[in-house]
Amino acid sequence: xxxxxxxxxxxxxxxxxxxxxxxxxxxxxxxxxxxxxxxxxxxxxxxxxxxxxxxxxxxxxxxxxxxxxxxxxxxxxxxxxxxxxxxxxxxxxxxxxxxxxxxxxxxxxxxxxxxxxxxxxxxxxxxxxxxxxxxxxxxxxxxxxxxxxxxxxxxxxxxxxxxxxxxxxxxxxxxxxxxxxxxxxxxxxxxxxxxxxxxxxxxxxxxxxxxxxxxxxxxxxxxxxxxxxxxxxxxxxxxxxxxxxxxxxxxxxxxxxxxxxxxxxxxxxxxxxxxxxxxxxxxxxxxxxxxxxxxxxxxxxxxxxxxxxxxxxxxxxxxxxxxxxxxxxxxxxxxxxxxxxxxxxxxxxxxxxxxxxxxxxxxxx
Amino acid sequence: xxxxxxxxxxxxxxxxxxxxxxxxxxxxxxxxxxxxxxxxxxxxxxxxxxxxxxxxxxxxxxxxxxxxxxxxxxxxxxxxxxxxxxxxxxxxxxxxxxxxxxxxxxxxxxxxxxxxxxxxxxxxxxxxxxxxxxxxxxxxxxxxxxxxxxxxxxxxxxxxxxxxxxxxxxxxxxxxxxxxxxxxxxxxxxxxxxxxxxxxxxxxxxxxxxxxxxxxxxxxxxxxxxxxxxxxxxxxxxxxxxxxxxxxxxxxxxxxxxxxxxxxxxxxxxxxxxxxxxxxxxxxxxxxxxxxxxxxxxxxxxxxxxxxxxxxxxxxxxxxxxxxxxxxxxxxxxxxxxxxxxxxxxxxxxxxxxxxxxxxxxxxx
Numbered sequence: 001x002x003x004x005x006x007x008x009x010x011x012x013x014x015x016x017x018x019x020x021x022x023x024x025x026x027x028x029x030x031x032x033x034x035x036x037x038x039x040x041x042x043x044x045x046x047x048x049x050x051x052x053x054x055x056x057x058x059x060x061x062x063x064x065x066x067x068x069x070x071x072x073x074x075x076x077x078x079x080x081x082x083x084x085x086x087x088x089x090x091x092x093x094x095x096x097x098x099x100x101x102x103x104x105x106x107x108x109x110x111x112x113x114x115x116x117x118x119x120x121x122x123x124x125x126x127x128x129x130x131x132x133x134x135x136x137x138x139x140x141x142x143x144x145x146x147x148x149x150x151x152x153x154x155x156x157x158x159x160x161x162x163x164x165x166x167x168x169x170x171x172x173x174x175x176x177x178x179x180x181x182x183x184x185x186x187x188x189x190x191x192x193x194x195x196x197x198x199x200x201x202x203x204x205x206x207x208x209x210x211x212x213x214x215x216x217x218x219x220x221x222x223x224x225x226x227x228x229x230x231x232x233x234x235x236x237x238x239x240x241x242x243x244x245x246x247x248x249x250x251x252x253x254x255x256x257x258x259x260x261x262x263x264x265x266x267x268x269x270x271x272x273x274x275x276x277x278x279x280x281x282x283x284x285x286x287x288x289x290x291x292x293x294x295x296x297x298x299x300x301x302x303x304x305x306x307x308x309x310x311x312x313x314x315x316x317x318x319x320x321x322x323x324x325x326x327x328x329x330x331x332x333x334x335x336x337x338x339x340x341x342x343x344x345x346x347x348x349x350x351x352x353x354x355x356x357x358x359x360x361x362x363x364x365x
Numbered sequence: 366x367x368x369x370x371x372x373x374x375x376x377x378x379x380x381x382x383x384x385x386x387x388x389x390x391x392x393x394x395x396x397x398x399x400x401x402x403x404x405x406x407x408x409x410x411x412x413x414x415x416x417x418x419x420x421x422x423x424x425x426x427x428x429x430x431x432x433x434x435x436x437x438x439x440x441x442x443x444x445x446x447x448x449x450x451x452x453x454x455x456x457x458x459x460x461x462x463x464x465x466x467x468x469x470x471x472x473x474x475x476x477x478x479x480x481x482x483x484x485x486x487x488x489x490x491x492x493x494x495x496x497x498x499x500x501x502x503x504x505x506x507x508x509x510x511x512x513x514x515x516x517x518x519x520x521x522x523x524x525x526x527x528x529x530x531x532x533x534x535x536x537x538x539x540x541x542x543x544x545x546x547x548x549x550x551x552x553x554x555x556x557x558x559x560x561x562x563x564x565x566x567x568x569x570x571x572x573x574x575x576x577x578x579x580x581x582x583x584x585x586x587x588x589x590x591x592x593x594x595x596x597x598x599x600x601x602x603x604x605x606x607x608x609x610x611x612x613x614x615x616x617x618x619x620x621x622x623x624x625x626x627x628x629x630x631x632x633x634x635x636x637x638x639x640x641x642x643x644x645x646x647x648x649x650x651x652x653x654x655x656x657x658x659x660x661x662x663x664x665x666x667x668x669x670x671x672x673x674x675x676x677x678x679x680x681x682x683x684x685x686x687x688x689x690x691x692x693x694x695x696x697x698x699x700x701x702x703x704x705x706x707x708x709x710x711x712x713x714x715x716x717x718x719x720x721x722x723x724x725x726x727x728x729x730x
Contacts, residue, residue, distance in 0.1 A: 073634060073661045080631045094662060104631065106662035266445045266469065269438060296438045297459060297471035 001065030002089040003037040005057060007099065011082040013044050013055045014075035016227055019199055021071035022048035029113045032068035033075070035088070035095075036111070037061045045117060046071050051196055052117045055227045066111035067095060074106065117230065121223070122216025126185035128165055131206040133213075136167045136180050137197045139327050139354040143169040143176035144194035155191040155234040158213075168241050169194070174320045175357040176327070177241060183210050191238050192220055196231035203227060245357060246343065249336035251283060251309040254349055257325055257333045259303050260288075264322045267292035267299045271318055276361055279318035283337070284311050292318065314340045315361045321346070324356035366430030367454040368402040370422060372464065376447040378409050378420045379440035381592055384564055386436035387413035394478045397433035398440070400453070400460075401476070402426045410482060411436050416561050417482045420592040431476035432460060439471065482595065486588070487581025491550035493530055496571040498578075501532045501545050502562045504692050504719040508534040508541035509559035520556040520599040523578075533606050534559070539685045540722040541692070542606060548575050556603050557585055561596035568592060610722060611708065614701035616648060616677045618670040619714055622690055622698045625653075625668050629687045632657035632664045636683055641726055644683035648702070649676050657683065679705045680726045686711070689721035 014033060022030035025048075036043040042059035045052065067090045077097070078086065084099035094108045128136075137156075145153035150172070157168040166179040203224050204211060214221040221230045264279065271277045271292050282289035287302045314337060325333065330348040337344040341362055347355040379398060387395035390413075401408040407424035410417065432455050442462070443451065449464035455473065462469045493501075502521075510518035515537070522533040531544040568589050569576060579586040586595045629644065636642045636657050647654040652667040679702060690698065695713040702709040706727055712720040 070661060077631060077634045080627065080634060102628075102666035104635070104662060104664045104666075107660065262445065263467075266442060269442045269445060270469070295472065296435055297469060299467075299469045301467035301469075 001035070001037050001067060001095075002063040002087070003042055003059040003061045004085055004087045005042060005059040007078065007082040007084045007086045009057050010042075010086055011075070011078045013042075013057045014071070014078050016203075017044040017046045017053045017055050018071040018075040019202070020046040020048055020051045020053040020229075023072075028070075029068055029109050029115075031070055031072065032109060032114065033071040034066060034068050034111055034114045036066040038064050045114070047115055047117045049115075050193060050232045051199065052230045053199070053227065054117065054230075057226070063089075065090060067108040068111055068114050069095065069106055069108050077104065077106070118217070118219065120216065121214035121219075121221035121228070121230070123214075124186045124188070124216060125212040125214045126160055126165060126188055127183040127210045127212050128180065129183065130204045130209050130211050132165075132180035133211055134201050134204060134206050135353060136165065136178050137201045139178040140167040140169040140176040141194045141197050141201075142323060142327070143171055143174055143356075145171035152191055152234045152236045152238060155193050155238075156197055157189070157191050157238045159189045160185075160187045168238070170239060170241075170244075170357075173317065173359050174324070175239075175241060175244060176324075176354065177357075178354045180353065185212070188213075188215050190215055190220060191234040191236070193231060193234065196220065196229070200229060203229060244343065246336075246338055246345070249309065249338055249345070251307070251312045251337040252334065253283065253288070253305040253307045253336075254332050254334050255288065255303060255305045257328060257331060260333075261322065261325050263290050263299075263301045263303050264318055264325065266301070267318050268322060270294045270296050270299055277318040278315055278361060278363070279321065280313065280315045280363075282313050283307065312337050312340065314344065315363045316344075316358060317361055320358045324358065327356070328354055366400070366402050366432060366460075367428040367452070368407055368424040368426045369450055369452045370407060370424035372443065372447040372449045372451045374422050375407075375451055376440070376443045378407075378422045379436070379443050381568075382409040382411045382418045382420050383436040383440040384567070385411040385413055385416045385418040385594075388437075393435075394433055394474050394480070396435055396437065397474060397479065398436040399431060399433050399476055399479045401431040403429050410479070412480055412482045414480075415558060416564065416594070416596045418564070418592065418594050419482065422591070428454075430455060432473040433476055433479050434460065434471055434473050442469065442471070483582070483584065485581065486579035486584075486586035486593070486595070488579075489551045489553070489581060490577040490579045491525055491530060491553055492548040492575045492577050493545065494548060495569045495574050495576050497530075497545035498576055499566050499569060499571050500718060501530065501543050502566040504543040505532040505534040505541040506559045506562050506566075507688060507692070508536055508539055508721075510536040517556055517599045517601045517603060520558050520603075521562055522554070522556050522603045524554040525550075525552045533603070535604060535606075535609075535722075538682065538724050539689070540604075540606060540609060541689075541719065542722075543719045545718065550577065553578075553580050555580055555585060556599040556601070558596060558599065561585065561594070565594060568594060609708065611701075611703055611710070614674065614703055614710070616672070616674040616702040617699060618648065618653070618672045618701075619697050619699050620653065620668060620670045622693060622696060625698070626687065626690050628655050628664075628666045628668050629683055629690065631666070632683050633687060635659045635661050635664055642683040643680055643726055643728070644686065645678065645680045645728075647678045648672065677702050677705065679709065680728045681709075681723060682726055685721075685723045689723065692721070693719055 034045045045054040081099040087098040165182045332349045399410045410419040446464040452463040529544045530547045697714045
């Protein structure tokens with residue numbers, strides 16, 4: 001294999017693709033980027049067993065072929081020579097990278113050790129505006145589970161419903177749902193790994209162009225700027241949110257989002273050493289009395305509200321409430337409760353994107 | 366104790382002073398800021414046993430007194446209420462912090478548990494331009510030892526020599542020296558903790574004003590904007606740099622600093638997993654042939670030089686060389702060597718600030 005390409009183009013491609021390299025694996029080839037030179041194209045591919053990213057760039061190919069190089073090292077090293085035109089040539093033992101008058105050798109693994117990455121994206125897709133998809137991801141993915149106790153909860157449910165696409169994420173303590181318009185395509189219901197969605201979000205810009213999400217054979221594929229991301233999907237039954245979501249509420253209030261965020265942030269300074277970040281809301285007609293206690297002291301604030309329904313005292317993990325409030329958009333948000341032990345809901349009052357269901361914390365008092 | 370002051374002023378003072386709070390100590394009072402309200406002044410003080418920072422701000426004092434609060438919590442919390450006027454009032458159990466219509470209680474410790482911080486700065490000082498002092502610190506302090514094997518090496522030797530102030534730092538593998546003009550004051554020779562110098566550097570701006578470094582009773586004090594920093598000095602004999610510094614060199618070369626930095630950075634990508642970051646210089650008339658090897662591959666580059674004296678092959682820790690090159694300023698730097706096992710020197714060719722002595726690494730070949 002021998003090719004020449006622009007260092008800055010190669011560097012950019014190596015950084016993009018290396019996001020799908022595995023780290024700390026017992027299978028070194030999964031830490032690699034596969035370089036494939038063919039015709040006038042260099043294809044870089046990385047695959048960690050779940051997510052693959054492939055990027056094609058223009059190169060002058062003198063000798064076709066393919067090898068695998070450690071992705072992190074290759075991306076970092078090429079980043080240091082991005083001002084040069086770079087020649088890469090393989091022999092039996094590795095590759096020689098030539099730039100300016102200098103050369104560096106890097107170890108390689110045979111390309112046939114690299115797993116086959118199916119990039120047959122099929123023909124079924126859903127089309128969504130890039131900015132909507134970015135929003136959908138940012139408003140839900142932080143609520144995905146991070147532990148392995150129920151692996152499917154490490155993914156986000158994406159489901160088309162008529163003209164909308166709905167995303168749902170939950171971790172056993174809270175649930176996020178969000179919907180956005182969809183431009184076209186077939187119906188789908190998939191559970192996509194959170195990490196895949198984060199990488200898709202990084203790849204796209206918050207602009208008006210549409211993106212096609214292709215689904216085939218339990219994989220999701222997207223293509224942006226000659227970069228193809230393909231991810232395994234999670235199989236199994238996702239939690240049905242309709243079984244969790246309360247049909248009605250006994251206590252509903254609207255509150256100025258920024259004021260409640262400020263109070264919750266002060267409470268979080270005092271409770272940050274505690275596991276539960278326990279904050280208590282005493283909801284009365286004239287406001288929420290918000291209290292938090294720790295070894296360091298206690299916060300006791302009143303935040304003005306408009307209340308409909310019954311007064312209520314409820315304890316919660318302040319971190320979950322604060323993250324939900326920050327993910328919402330409107331000046332005023334609506335909080336809806338039933339009992340001190342029933343899940344409650346935070347959502348916008350004007351716009352529609354993002355609804356958060358949070359389990360309260362049971363206390364003795 | 367009861368006082369009112371502007372939240373933004375109190376927040377700024379708490380952040381400044383909290384830099385001297387101890388962390389993870391078995392003496393909780395050393396993690397505190399002492400608040401002292403007296404006349405129309407609030408004095409905030411923190412002291413970790415080595416370094417103290419004290420700041421005075423204007424406050425409306427209704428009741429004089431003093432208490433100790435956890436510095437990190439207090440600074441973080443006040444940062445969240447900096448838009449308000451803040452009232453702080455103590456009772457037997459703690460302080461009540463009032464802002465807007467709300468209040469938070471914080472635990473306190475009695476002020477008499479707080480160690481006495483002598484701030485008698487004496488009358489002997491050395492005066493230096495702030496920008497020169499900042500430069501002096503940044504060019505030397507990174508070479509101070511970080512382990513406890515020879516505690517005095519965790520400090521930087523500051524010594525006046527006629528119209529100049531000279532700083533020396535060494536960690537057993539490399540040594541930095543730097544000098545700058547001094548404006549006036551007495552002669553001094555002190556060993557100041559590296560951490561103190563870093564904090565002093567943060568307090569001052571790189572401007573033309575002069576700063577007085579007061580030395581009395583084994584303490585160093587500086588005063589900037591109603592903030593007084595006082596630090597214990599290290600006692601004992603510092604290494605005499607004249608015993609280390611080679612009187613003459615067999616091999617001297619000048620090299621373009623940016624070119625050598627680029628090559629060293631590429632080498633450092635490959636060697637970063639290794640303990641020694643081993644880089645070998647093969648110095649010939651037409652250039653340095655720079656090689657580095659690791660499991661990942663090997664770098665082999667030639668950097669153009671002007672050579673005077675003998676050719677030489679020498680091995681070094683690339684990290685030390687790279688840090689020295691980055692701390693220098695000139696377009697061209699001068700490297701001076703004797704034998705493969707003797708310390709070598711890197712310094713500027715035009716300007717004077719910063720000279721680095723580095724021990725080579727002994728290799729078998």
